[in-house]
Amino acid sequence: MLWSHPVCGAAEPFHYSVGIDTQTSPSTAAADAATGHADLQVLHRRVTSWFDGIARDLPWREPDCSPWGVLVSEIMLQQTPVVRVLPVWHQWLERWPTPSALAGEPAGEAVRSWGRLGYPRRALRLHAAATAIVQDHGGKVPDTYTELLALPGVGSYTAAAVAAFAYGRRETVVDTNIRRVHARLVSGAALPAPALTAAEMRLAAALLPDDDETSVRWNAAVMELGALLCTARAPKCAACPVKDSCAWLAAGEPPPSYVPKGQSWHGTDRQVRGAVMAVLRLAEAPVHPDMFQREPADLGHAAEGIGVPLAALHRLNSAPEQLERALAGLLADGLAEMHDGGFRLPA
Ligand code: SF4
Numbered sequence: 001m002l003w004s005h006p007v008c009g010a011a012e013p014f015h016y017s018v019g020i021d022t023q024t025s026p027s028t029a030a031a032d033a034a035t036g037h038a039d040l041q042v043l044h045r046r047v048t049s050w051f052d053g054i055a056r057d058l059p060w061r062e063p064d065c066s067p068w069g070v071l072v073s074e075i076m077l078q079q080t081p082v083v084r085v086l087p088v089w090h091q092w093l094e095r096w097p098t099p100s101a102l103a104g105e106p107a108g109e110a111v112r113s114w115g116r117l118g119y120p121r122r123a124l125r126l127h128a129a130a131t132a133i134v135q136d137h138g139g140k141v142p143d144t145y146t147e148l149l150a151l152p153g154v155g156s157y158t159a160a161a162v163a164a165f166a167y168g169r170r171e172t173v174v175d176t177n178i179r180r181v182h183a184r185l186v187s188g189a190a191l192p193a194p195a196l197t198a199a200e201m202r203l204a205a206a207l208l209p210d211d212d213e214t215s216v217r218w219n220a221a222v223m224e225l226g227a228l229l230c231t232a233r234a235p236k237c238a239a240c241p242v243k244d245s246c247a248w249l250a251a252g253e254p255p256p257s258y259v260p261k262g263q264s265w266h267g268t269d270r271q272v273r274g275a276v277m278a279v280l281r282l283a284e285a286p287v288h289p290d291m292f293q294r295e296p297a298d299l300g301h302a303a304e305g306i307g308v309p310l311a312a313l314h315r316l317n318s319a320p321e322q323l324e325r326a327l328a329g330l331l332a333d334g335l336a337e338m339h340d341g342g343f344r345l346p347a
Contacts, residue, residue: 043242044209044218050241051221054228058082059089060165061220067141067166069093074161075126075153080117082227088115099130100139108345111335112281120277121333124346125153143167164219170212172205173219177226182207184230188247190256191232232260272318272326276343277335278309286342292323 059065060073072092076085092113096102102110107127114123129151133141141162142148148159160171179192182203192200209215229236237243248254265271279287283306292313318326327343330336336343 040207041209043207043245044214046241047221047225048214048217051217051224055220055224056082056228059086059093065166066097067143067162068097068099070166071129071141071154071158071162072126074158074165075122076117078122078158079119084117088113088117091115096130098139099133099141102127102130103134106347107334108347111277111345115281116274116278118274120335122153124334128152129154141166143169145169145171161219164216168212168216170208170210170215171219172201172208173223174201174204175223175226177224177230178204178219178222179226180232181222181226181230184235184248185242185246188251188254190248190254191258191260194258194260269322269326269329272313272316272322273330275309275313275316276323276326276330279306279313280336280343280345282306282309283344286339286344288342289327292327292343293320 055061058073060070069089073085073089076089092102095113096105107124110123110127111120114120132151133139137147142151143163143166145159145163148154148162149156151159154162157173157175160173161175163169164171164173174196179196179200182200183189183192186203186207207218209218225240229240237246237249240246243249276292279292284304287306291310295314327336330343331338334346337346339347
């Protein structure tokens with residue numbers, strides 16, 4: 001269905017397809033309606049103008065930020081909020097300003113410096129990508145989607161984001177925030193499908209501005225709209241630059257068609273893994289497996305600088321099998337290794 005109405009308080013009306021089921025529909029109607037539609041330019045203008053006025057000052061958005069800085073930020077931001085990423089990003093870029101600087105150190109140092117960002121396998125992925133950049137690209141982050149995608153640990157989102165934000169290329173960038181905005185603004189759904197669909201990618205491609213420069217601003221602006229206003233739990237629609245043309249609002253704010261999976265943490269294997277990693281990051285020597293369960297003094301060992309994270313791990317009172325699962329998982333993921341009968345970060 002093509003829907004259009006004047007934008008209250010704005011000189012220019014715009015319209016696009018609504019009521020698309022992004023979970024099942026091929027959404028070609030949306031693509032057809034959006035592509036080449038003159039009013040799409042109004043949508044672009046309103047969202048990017050809003051972005052120009054409120055965009056957060058983030059170091060990876062600075063014109064002098066290197067492509068390497070952009071790549072590091074994209075990996076760190078995938079599952080961690082900006083406020084927690086900022087200090088670690090600065091520390092990384094200061095210590096490893098280039099891919100070759102990181103590649104020249106053991107992978108364990110990347111894991112150690114990951115701090116408490118969570119999902120530390122991302123540190124290993126960045127180290128592997130840095131190594132490949134040095135070996136295959138002379139130390140320069142490649143500038144095309146295809147070459148970026150070929151780097152170890154770089155998926156289609158990261159490849160598109162780095163090509164767009166570091167090199168100004170026209171790429172269809174689709175992250176969680178952008179998916180949510182598209183679902184509400186265009187499709188009238190409270191949430192996007194649980195997993196990214198081909199229909200969503202077609203819709204995102206159809207909405208993308210034609211010229212490189214505007215496409216980059218559009219990608220960044222929609223992402224920011226999702227991060228600041230069109231949030232998962234409590235969208236701030238009153239402040240939204242496109243509220244008068246939002247399909248979800250027009251449909252009466254229908255509830256989600258499914259209950260999103262919660263991010264449980266307490267008592268989970270993830271919490272135990274995180275507590276073990278906190279110990280390993282500070283350890284200067286391999287940690288005996290028994291120390292993860294019992295007081296070092298009871299075992300006749302010295303805590304040697306790991307007393308605080310070790311005490312935090314012990315306070316979890318994890319069942320022995322859960323601890324064993326966590327340790328085995330860290331070994332399997334390459335985040336820890338056995339050396340002299342103890343656990344340590346990878347060399
Ligand atoms: S009006 Fe509300 S739901 Fe619609 S795009 Fe804006 S913030 Fe999201």
